Amino acid sequence: DAGVIQSPRHEVTEMGQEVTLRCKPISGHDYLFWYRQTMMRGLELLIYFNNNVPIDDSGMPEDRFSAKMPNASFSTLKIQPSEPRDSAVYFCASSSIPYRGRSGYEQYFGPGTRLTVT
């Protein structure tokens, strides 16, 4: 399996521009998570989906952030308009429920997108 795929790996943009981050979860996984990591705030859960449905978006910082999961193999995180304080590494992760004797729920992370907003 290719693992969780994220694109782009690096994004540099100017303040006010729209940014779209993309994620392809591991095939067959039921959950998809978006995290943000900074030195100041550490690892933060932004939003997560179960079977393509958003379950908890309480970590989304403000209305400038939105996330979608139109199908089981693709999700986007959009920031519009972007601000310098959005600079961070954004991770996507996926997991499955228990099945066939496996305990499940362990999350598999993508390599991350490093976003720099100038």
Add this chain to the structure above:
Amino acid sequence: GNSVTQMEGPVTLSEEAFLTINCTYTATGYPSLFWYVQYPGEGLQLLLKATKADDKGSNKGFEATYRKETTSFHLEKGSVQVSDSAVYFCALRAGNQGGKLIFGQGTELSVKP
């Protein structure tokens, strides 16, 4: 509520030293417990896990035992290597959380030759 507390870093050790990174948790019911490792410039990787009390998770020489009586899941390794330098995260999944994991703040480990 559910939470995870890790010892603060950075932890600096010499090669072949013994490692302990403390992790304690607060949770309702019987959570599953995990250790993740993050190498520089990479995403988090699952290191080991335990799903019930007294279970021992192990991988790559690392071990952690699920201690319900002390609500702890301390990470240990008998002899660290320079390549173990990374940030280590303890996490839990409580039964009423669906797939969501609660992560600790991470502990940075630096191993010197």
